[in-house]
Amino acid sequence: MSLTIKEAKKLYRDMLLIRRFEEKAAELYTEEKIRGFLHLYIGEEAVATGIMATLKPEDGVVATYREHGHALVKGIEPQKVMAELYGKIDGCSRGRGGSMHLFDKEKNFYGGYAIVGGGLPLAVGIALADKRLGRERVTVCFFGDGAVAEGEFHESLNLAALWNLPVLFVCENNLYGMGTRLELAESEPDIAKKAESYRIESHRVDGMDVLKVHEAARKALSHVRSGKGPVFLECQTYRFRAHSMFDAELYRSKEEVEEWKKKDPLLVFRKRSEELEIWEKIGADAIEKEVEKIIADAVDFAEKSGWEPVDELTKYVYSEEVPS
Amino acid sequence: MKKEITYREAVRIAIDTAMEKDERVFLAGEDVGRYGGSYAVSMGLLEKYGSERIVDTPLCESGFTGMGIGAAMNGMRPIVEIMTCNFSLLALDQIVNNAAHLLHMSGGQFNVPLVIRMATGAGKQLAAQHSHSFEGWYAHIPGIKVLTPATVQDAHDMVGLALDDPDPVLIFENALLYNRKGPFDSAAKPLPIGKAKVMREGNNLSIFAYGINLFKALDAAEELAKEGIEAEVVDLRSLRPLDDETIVASVAKTHRVLIVDEGWRSGSISAEIMARINEKAFYELDAPMARVCTEEVPIPYPRHLEEAAIPSAEKVAAAVRTLMKEA
Numbered sequence: 322m323s324l325t326i327k328e329a330k331k332l333y334r335d336m337l338l339i340r341r342f343e344e345k346a347a348e349l350y351t352e353e354k355i356r357g358f359l360h361l362y363i364g365e366e367a368v369a370t371g372i373m374a375t376l377k378p379e380d381g382v383v384a385t386y387r388e389h390g391h392a393l394v395k396g397i398e399p400q401k402v403m404a405e406l407y408g409k410i411d412g413c414s415r416g417r418g419g420s421m422h423l424f425d426k427e428k429n430f431y432g433g434y435a436i437v438g439g440g441l442p443l444a445v446g447i448a449l450a451d452k453r454l455g456r457e458r459v460t461v462c463f464f465g466d467g468a469v470a471e472g473e474f475h476e477s478l479n480l481a482a483l484w485n486l487p488v489l490f491v492c493e494n495n496l497y498g499m500g501t502r503l504e505l506a507e508s509e510p511d512i513a514k515k516a517e518s519y520r521i522e523s524h525r526v527d528g529m530d531v532l533k534v535h536e537a538a539r540k541a542l543s544h545v546r547s548g549k550g551p552v553f554l555e556c557q558t559y560r561f562r563a564h565s566m567f568d569a570e571l572y573r574s575k576e577e578v579e580e581w582k583k584k585d586p587l588l589v590f591r592k593r594s595e596e597l598e599i600w601e602k603i604g605a606d607a608i609e610k611e612v613e614k615i616i617a618d619a620v621d622f623a624e625k626s627g628w629e630p631v632d633e634l635t636k637y638v639y640s641e642e643v644p645s
Numbered sequence: 646m647k648k649e650i651t652y653r654e655a656v657r658i659a660i661d662t663a664m665e666k667d668e669r670v671f672l673a674g675e676d677v678g679r680y681g682g683s684y685a686v687s688m689g690l691l692e693k694y695g696s697e698r699i700v701d702t703p704l705c706e707s708g709f710t711g712m713g714i715g716a717a718m719n720g721m722r723p724i725v726e727i728m729t730c731n732f733s734l735l736a737l738d739q740i741v742n743n744a745a746h747l748l749h750m751s752g753g754q755f756n757v758p759l760v761i762r763m764a765t766g767a768g769k770q771l772a773a774q775h776s777h778s779f780e781g782w783y784a785h786i787p788g789i790k791v792l793t794p795a796t797v798q799d800a801h802d803m804v805g806l807a808l809d810d811p812d813p814v815l816i817f818e819n820a821l822l823y824n825r826k827g828p829f830d831s832a833a834k835p836l837p838i839g840k841a842k843v844m845r846e847g848n849n850l851s852i853f854a855y856g857i858n859l860f861k862a863l864d865a866a867e868e869l870a871k872e873g874i875e876a877e878v879v880d881l882r883s884l885r886p887l888d889d890e891t892i893v894a895s896v897a898k899t900h901r902v903l904i905v906d907e908g909w910r911s912g913s914i915s916a917e918i919m920a921r922i923n924e925k926a927f928y929e930l931d932a933p934m935a936r937v938c939t940e941e942v943p944i945p946y947p948r949h950l951e952e953a954a955i956p957s958a959e960k961v962a963a964a965v966r967t968l969m970k971e972a
């Protein structure tokens with residue numbers, strides 16, 4: 322494992338940032354500061370963190386509605402993400418997208434998409450454009466195991482492989498699509514195997530261990546960057562919270578959730594870095610403090626931000642500048 | 646240069662010109678390359694531009710339409726061809742939930758300069774899964790533009806207009822128009838998106854039509870002129886945005902309205918046009934507005950039933966005669 326202290330620190334900090342950000346979001350939701358659908362990523366932090374740590378700023382990301390973590394570690398300012406959850410004008414999508422539709426063009430964050438499977442063809446097109454325009458860039462596409470049953474999953478894998486495009490597909494297999502367990506949704510529940518049938522290099526990764534995800538992503542990206550075509554990573558993970566804030570969680574047992582919590586990515590990271598004898602050097606307390614301040618600032622920023630004036634309601638339906 | 650060419654040639658010339666001018670333009674769709682296009686629009690372009698720019702896709706309307714959206718978001722100028730608008734329903738999620746919504750949902754950050762071309766319309770005995778007219782449905786959706794070229798000149802010009810537009814534009818080409826010849830001036834300045842055009846002046850009533858029905862309306866107007874009825878015929882050209890100004894000006898001149906629409910009557914674009922005239926020019930009307938639409942059935946296979954289902958010059962003329970008898 323070739324990991325510098327600096328890299329290790331960043332991995333821990335990013336995971337903690339997602340964790341604390343979302344804990345705060347859940348709190349704000351019960352206070353009714355945040356409305357709509359709120360899908361928390363808690364438990365799955367190692368996936369976004371491990372993958373994103375290997376990306377360059379110019380690489381593109383397409384995500385789903387459970388994308389706070391992806392947005393944060395891709396570098397969108399936490400203040401702008403929080404303001405977006407509030408629906409405020411300083412949000413990263415001017416408050417128009419909300420929790421499920423975070424966008425940031427400057428950070429090459431192509432958005433969170435709430436139609437299951439709908440982001441996959443976009444990632445194919447973004448990658449195709451990069452290839453045609455000769456840009457050295459990779460597009461990473463995140464989606465859940467639920468998306469595997471959609472036609473667009475199969476259409477997109479086929480196109481990406483057929484055209485040898487620079488896409489990294491990352492399936493966040495948390496075993497459930499809302500309340501439906503993978504085995505009830507897929508005749509072949511081995512997702513990596515499905516991807517392989519499209520002649521895409523595919524791997525299964527322990528998605529609770531950020532170091533393993535990071536390592537897999539590093540290899541995957543070097544494959545993609547060298548022009549050898551798409552790679553598929555199935556990251557096996559688990560969400561500790563409900564699907565959304567409206568979910569009574571009738572479909573799984575408390576014991577199962579508790580069992581998975583033993584594999585909490587923060588705990589796993591601590592254990593692994595103790596083995597590597599670097600835990601002491603991470604400075605966990607200082608990171609905790611730093612993150613606490615970031616979250617407090619984000620909430621403060623969101624609180625103070627204004628609402629978009631209603632007379633701007635129909636703005637951005639069409640572009641303002643149309644050449645004549 | 647002025648000459649007579651077919652509608653098909655006009656579209657091909659436009660694509661060819663755009664591809665020559667701008668490296669970012671590419672054409673993608675089922676059988677656009679080696680087959681030459683299911684309506685032979687792209688015949689010969691593969692040889693000229695190669696398979697990276699004339700892209701044969703597998704059968705996956707949602708996948709390749711979404712691919713076009715992603716490419717458009719990322720600096721390309723894709724033209725996606727969908728064989729017929731019936732198949733576009735498989736891509737409806739991408740067109741509506743992504744292409745039409747992205748600019749707004751991203752707070753103005755991501756525009757989608759994508760062009761989607763599809764064949765539309767009945768009249769070739771292709772039965773109910775190959776003959777429909779969904780342009781009116783698409784015109785319901787904010788965020789996209791919907792063009793319905795009728796003339797050879799527009800078949801050409803609208804491709805360029807759509808490519809220059811920063812937003813997603815859908816072009817509906819009536820399948821029966823591809824072989825039709827008409828005048829074409831390669832140097833003409835295109836009439837912008839969102840403008841209707843008066844194709845025949847008249848004082849007795851206004852006929853609003855688009856696509857192939859423009860010609861049915863013009864034929865009917867010729868017949869009616871022999872009976873002393875002078876119809877004004879307006880080519881709508883663009884169903885979204887609709888040119889309210891030209892529509893209202895024509896109503897104010899003639900005071901009677903007939904709309905010809907190849908979509909089904911209920912909830913159609915003709916219903917929308919009536920509503921707008923009602924809102925903006927009600928007191929100009931001398932008679933209730935009328936319309937000729939497709940009968941409310943899936944298009945049948947036998948010729949006599951198909952003909953009975955869709956608008957025709959005879960139906961238009963008959964509707965006008967009835968309309969002229971009103972008050």
Ligand SMILES: Cc1ncc(C[n+]2csc(CCOP(=O)(O)OP(=O)(O)O)c2C)c(N)n1
Binds near residue numbers: 468497498
């Ligand atoms: C096309 C579509 N169908 C249904 C839904 C409703 N829905 C929202 S999330 C979800 C489950 C998706 O599960 P998965 O892809 O595994 O992602 P996870 O929520 O586990 O991250 C469903 C069915 C939707 N958003 N889009």
